[in-house]
Amino acid sequence: MISNEKSPGPDGVDFSPADHYFRSMTARLAAVLFSSFLLVSCDGGLEPPPAAQPGFGGTVYFVRSSWPPADSIFGLWVFTSQEYLADSTAIFTGLFSTPPTIYLYPGLTGSLSLVAVDSITYSLNPVPGTYAYTGVIQQTEPVLGAGALRIVGLLSKPGPGFVPDTIRVFGGEYTSGIDMIVDFYNVPPQPF
Helix, strand or coil, X not given: CCCCCCEECCCCCEECHHHHHHHHHHHHHHHHHHHHHHHHHCCCCCXXXXXXXXXXXXXXXXXHHHCCCHHHCCEEEEEEECCCCCCCHHHHHHHHCCCCCEEEXXXXXXXXXXXXXXXXXXXXXXXXXXXXXXXXXXXXXCCCCHHHEEEEEECECCCCCCCECCEEECCCCEECCCCEEECCXXXXXXXX
16 A cells, blocks of 8 residues: 655655655666667677678779770679789689689679769679789670680779789788779780
């Protein structure tokens, strides 16, 4: 039975037993809600975050006025190779070796774009290692073959000319900001 007599609270203010009961239940409800929030927001405690998938990515910027006619682009890929490509057959050997030594983005059945765009982002996830030759390759004929490919962009060292830059991929690390420029009128020297 709840009495109507008032008793002093902690700050000297008189509260009725009903007020004490209400304040006590409100405090308990707040504690339960706060505890529930903490439990829901914890995602694994002190576990380390999952390791990042190794790789790199960035943006390919296109000189828009240099885009060739749409009927001359049958595929456009970012590639990275552990070796400098001495001939076009090395591309197919590297793509289909186990493990691969050449990686494509967005994959052999995809294409960066087949229409004129200003830029497009990419992300490659090769196995950890050193990649000596990275760039953008264009398929110029409808049938994919050795003579139907040309390099149209290259990750180059700073300075004049096209000097390939090396990328090192470490396990558990992802590097962003690996950007390249494609100018279809000013392509790098063809390695094959």
